[in-house]
Amino acid sequence: MRVDGVATAQASPEPTALPTNVPDPAHGPQKRRLGLRARVTTAFALGALALSSVLAGIGYVAVRTSIVNQQLASMRHQALANAVLLRGELRVPTAYIPALITTLDSGPNTDSLIYSTKHWYPSSATLSPRQLPQALKVHVLAGSPAWQVIGSSGIAQLVVGVPIHAQSASRSENAAYFEIFDLSDLTRTLHTLLAALTLAALITTVAGAVLGRWAAGRALRPLRETTQAALAIAGGRLDTRLESAYFADLAPFASAFNQMVDQLQERIEREARFTSDVNHELRSPLTTLANSLSVLEARRDELPPRALQALDLLGAEVRRFRRLVDELLEISRFDATPGDISRDEVTVGSLVEHTVQATGADVPVRFAPGVASQHILVDKRRFERIFANLFENAQRYAGGVTLLAIEDHGDSVRFLVEDAGPGIAPEERDRIFERFSRGSTGRRRGLGDGTGLGLAIVAQHVNQHGGRVWVEDRLGGGSRFVVELPAWSEVVT
């Protein structure tokens, strides 16, 4: 027996029936938007980045200007001081300039050049006057002091030139003193500063993102809690309310929500109470009816034929009434207490055997190999109701059950109830499991004492077991009701 067609049998309208050019709203060209939390996080991060960049930039420029000016000024002062000193020395006619240059007070990374009597005297051998910028040289030799920052081979240097008007007996020419300061220390300092500020900006950005995420999370927390509360309420925990401290700022919202749930709960409880009252009120007279009826039926022999006929009618209607009340209550009990189910672990074989026996139906049973000894966790009474109703349904509309087949599907067990009746139209296959639905043509209420609740009870019991039920075509005509229940596993217990 093949049951591969099962999945499609239950599917409602065929997707191919839809015009193909209609865009699917779920997969349309709609842009995927970032979640609120991601957007808040991004905004916080960008804001922090912008702010910290501006602050770092301003800080850098200010510090840089201040340090550079200070440094350059002190360097210029040093050069000037050296020049003044030199001027004094140069007045001595016997001054030996190359020796003189070494006596000057200059730092470790400083070079000096003296121009005197048309000669250049460098402080170190590697130094040549060509390294001086031409414009500066001309300017200084013309008689005015000057300074310039140059970048030779990637290393920044400050060149300060001071003209010396040394007037002595022998020399009255123009001399000049040049000092070249290495600025790499300063550059390094500035680089370090820049790196530190950049790092600070990055840290601020990350901190901004974290803060944004946290703030968004906090802002969204009431929403999350509301979602959980709504799910809890939907799951039947009607006493759930929004009470946490996160709703302090959302008091009107929380109280509106709670009010809604209060009313919902009150309404549900009122209905449950009503059902329970109706339940009791109907059951009491039925008890009297059933007992009185049995007393009358025990005295059938004493009754005249007409009274007997009336008694039979009465008996049939009382039983039907009783059954209707039972089934209504079975349905409403599910509405009131959906989780009220007591499961036992049983073998499929004994369960089916006892069930068929209890329904009193003459049904051929076929087990797939191995399935009879498999264990299953069910409420036996409900299981019996499921199949009693399916058998009765088949009896009423399709001339009886032709086969009850049990199949093993790994993590589930399927019970197939087949009949050779007229079958059920595809568009009615979902609807027949609804309450008081008797299907349309060919399934009208006849002489029988059906309540219209049988299949709804089947669907309800199957759902409560975590299973599925559906109807499909049987090969060779008729219908096949398939009850699929989860197989027993350790996890379930």
Place this chain on the structure above:
Amino acid sequence: MAREKCCSIVNLLLPPGVSKLSDNGAMAHRVLLVEDDERIRASMRLSLEDEGYEVEEAGTGEEAIELQTQALVSNPFDLLVVDIMLPGMDGFECCRELRKASAVPIIMVTARTDTHDVVAGLEAGADDYVTKPFEPKELAARIRALLRRARAGEPGLVQLEFGDLEILPEAGVVRRSGEEVHLTRTEFLLLCELAANVGKVLSREQLLERVWSYDYFGDGRLVDVHVRRLRTKIENDPSEPRHVLTVRGLGYKLAP
């Protein structure tokens, strides 16, 4: 095999002739019917009398307790049928009160089958229950099953001992550490059934069938609640049972 063994004990406890007594008309069982609705009470009385029982009626729980107290001295009831929905003292309370003085079998009548009512009734001391609107035959069958096992005290069985627990089947007496424990007939039979199969797991179905005469579709809650009640009486710590053990997914057993 074990089934035969257990039956042998129960059969000795309950000789086959006993349940036939009322059918023979030799000695009708006395049944007290506690129900507030007059018409239901009257119709139930009629159908129970048709089944051969001698029926007394009570409209309230208080009246029932009074009748039972009087009857205990002269002509005790064999069984009580108690409706849960009673004005004033409800059926649960009535059961609890009755249980204080007597182990008489009680069938509870409920209009609801949800777990709360059934379990509460059984916890209160009822031995079994029927749901309105029951078939009169159904109630009669439950009464018969209860009365059948309500007969005990036949001689012939040895004393059984399990640790601090002592069972004297012929006297219908159970002692814990030498002190007599008051069990209802159903609790006593449940214990005897487990004792007859000591060390062996009995499923809820087996216990339902042997103690309550239910078929495969009996309500397992009957067994669970009675085991719970039994434990509160015979275990030192009912939450850590030493004698009646639960075997998950299978049933119960008595530890040797």
